[in-house]
Amino acid sequence: MATSHLLAAAAATSSTSATFRPPLRSLSSPPPSLALNRRRSFLVVCAADADAKETTKPKVPEKAPAAGSSFNQLLGIKGAKQETNIWKIRLQLTKPVTWPPLVWGVLCGAAASGNFHWTVEDVAKSIVCMLMSGPCLTGYTQTINDWYDRDIDAINEPYRPIPSGAISENEVITQIWVLLLGGLGLGALLDIWAGHDFPIIFYLGLGGSLLSYIYSAPPLKLKQNGWIGNFALGASYIGLPWWAGQALFGTLTTDIVVLTCLYSIAGLGIAIVNDFKSIEGDRTLGLQSLPVAFGMETAKWICVGAIDITQLSVAAYLLSTGKLYYALALLGLTIPQVILQFQYFLKDPVKYDVKYQASAQPFFVFGLLVTALATSH
Numbered sequence: 001m002a003t004s005h006l007l008a009a010a011a012a013t014s015s016t017s018a019t020f021r022p023p024l025r026s027l028s029s030p031p032p033s034l035a036l037n038r039r040r041s042f043l044v045v046c047a048a049d050a051d052a053k054e055t056t057k058p059k060v061p062e063k064a065p066a067a068g069s070s071f072n073q074l075l076g077i078k079g080a081k082q083e084t085n086i087w088k089i090r091l092q093l094t095k096p097v098t099w100p101p102l103v104w105g106v107l108c109g110a111a112a113s114g115n116f117h118w119t120v121e122d123v124a125k126s127i128v129c130m131l132m133s134g135p136c137l138t139g140y141t142q143t144i145n146d147w148y149d150r151d152i153d154a155i156n157e158p159y160r161p162i163p164s165g166a167i168s169e170n171e172v173i174t175q176i177w178v179l180l181l182g183g184l185g186l187g188a189l190l191d192i193w194a195g196h197d198f199p200i201i202f203y204l205g206l207g208g209s210l211l212s213y214i215y216s217a218p219p220l221k222l223k224q225n226g227w228i229g230n231f232a233l234g235a236s237y238i239g240l241p242w243w244a245g246q247a248l249f250g251t252l253t254t255d256i257v258v259l260t261c262l263y264s265i266a267g268l269g270i271a272i273v274n275d276f277k278s279i280e281g282d283r284t285l286g287l288q289s290l291p292v293a294f295g296m297e298t299a300k301w302i303c304v305g306a307i308d309i310t311q312l313s314v315a316a317y318l319l320s321t322g323k324l325y326y327a328l329a330l331l332g333l334t335i336p337q338v339i340l341q342f343q344y345f346l347k348d349p350v351k352y353d354v355k356y357q358a359s360a361q362p363f364f365v366f367g368l369l370v371t372a373l374a375t376s377h
Contacts, residue, residue: 082159082166089161090175093146094139102133102241104365108372109245112256116249125193128186129201129248133241136183137205141212141236144176148216152281180209190248200247208240226275226290227268234267235260238368256375259317262310263368269306270364272299273357276349291349300349304341308334311367318374326374333367336360 070081083089106129110116116126146153146162154163161167187205194201214220215232223229239260246252275282275289276296282289291299311334319327340360344352 082164084166086167086171089167090171093143093161093167093172093175094135094179095142096135098142098237099134099138101237101365102138103130104368105238105241106130106133106245106248108368109242109247110249111245111369112242112372112375113246113248113250114376122249125190125248126245128193129190129244132183132186132190132201132205133244136179136186137208137212140176140179140183140209141216143172143179144213145216147172147176148218148221152278152285152287155284156278156281184209187244194248196247200252201244204240204244204247208236211236223289224287226272226288226293230268230271230275230290231264233271234264234269236267237270238263238267242368242372259314259371259375262314263371266307266310266364269303269310270357270361272303272306273345273349273353275299277353279350296349300346303349304338304345307364308338308341311337311364314367314371318371323374326370329370330367333363333370336363 072081083092106126110122110126110129116122146160150162153160158164162172184202184205187202188199190201191199211232215222215229215236222232239257242260243252243257246256272290275291276299279289279291279296281287282292290302293299294302311330315327315330315334318330337360340356344356344359349356
């Protein structure tokens with residue numbers, strides 16, 4: 001999808017900027033920073049209705065906590081420092097912290113192709129594919145997701161760039177189009193560079209972009225359904241970048257498509273991890289994330305089950321095809337993840353979500369590479 005979300009996880013297009021401009025349902029009193037930018041008449045209405053609304057709508061902090069981190073701001077994660085520099089805000093919307101899985105997926109696809117060589121040309125091709133998958137199409141995906149999540153963010157993180165008014169509507173829409181068209185352009189360039197008769201990388205990017213759009217935008221808004229939305233997210237982050245990397249250097253085969261779709265179930269589990277911190281906003285807006293639908297206790301077991309059972313199934317598949325050492329390596333990388341799940345995530349999925357992901361996901365992504373190397377032989 002960036003493949004979404006590669007292309008992504010993992011990405012989608014529309015013909016006019018109006019597509020990205022649904023009416024904003026006011027779920028909370030607008031912060032002063034937004035109100036000051038409204039028409040004078042709207043200010044009068046807000047002033048007149050202030051007392052009536054105060055008891056029915058949640059209060060919204062005007063800015064992020066003073067202790068916000070500049071590092072978190074650049075990565076686009078919670079606890080970010082409030083910024084005024086437009087380019088830092090633009091970077092924050094693309095959530096650079098989400099790029100590495102897509103970049104890694106391209107690397108796994110290149111490894112699985114069996115045709116990647118450490119030449120200047122092949123390295124350059126892979127870097128361009130990573131730029132397409134990460135900064136461009138994943139950046140597009142994250143920006144459009146924040147645009148359609150602005151109501152939820154007004155509840156959960158009202159100091160984020162869009163609900164706080166730190167970046168204007170036109171600036172957000174421009175960013176969405178630039179990242180989308182830039183990513184698709186790089187995909188077309190890679191097809192020409194690789195000598196493809198059929199522009200498979202371009203169409204993978206286009207498909208991933210569409211998936212990203214319907215994931216975030218009404219009327220489909222796949223993220224409203226915990227199962228479908230999280231599987232789409234997992235496919236965007238794992239399947240699509242892998243397919244792009246493999247198609248760039250070799251042939252995308254049916255067995256690889258099946259294997260990566262299976263791995264996308266593990267991606268579903270990883271996506272659920274992020275749902276716990278948004279449970280309040282999801283419940284308020286009627287989004288059926290798995291923690292909302294099943295409760296936190298059941299959802300956390302669904303989460304770890306999807307991650308662990310998938311990897312054990314892939315290890316069993318590798319063993320059945322005679323790849324004993326690869327199967328053992330994958331098993332060895334799965335065991336630490338289980339330990340960390342009991343140590344952090346299962347104790348408190350909200351409190352320890354970041355610590356769990358930071359400690360467990362390196363084992364998961366190296367397991368992906370082990371699987372890719374196994375399938376290349």
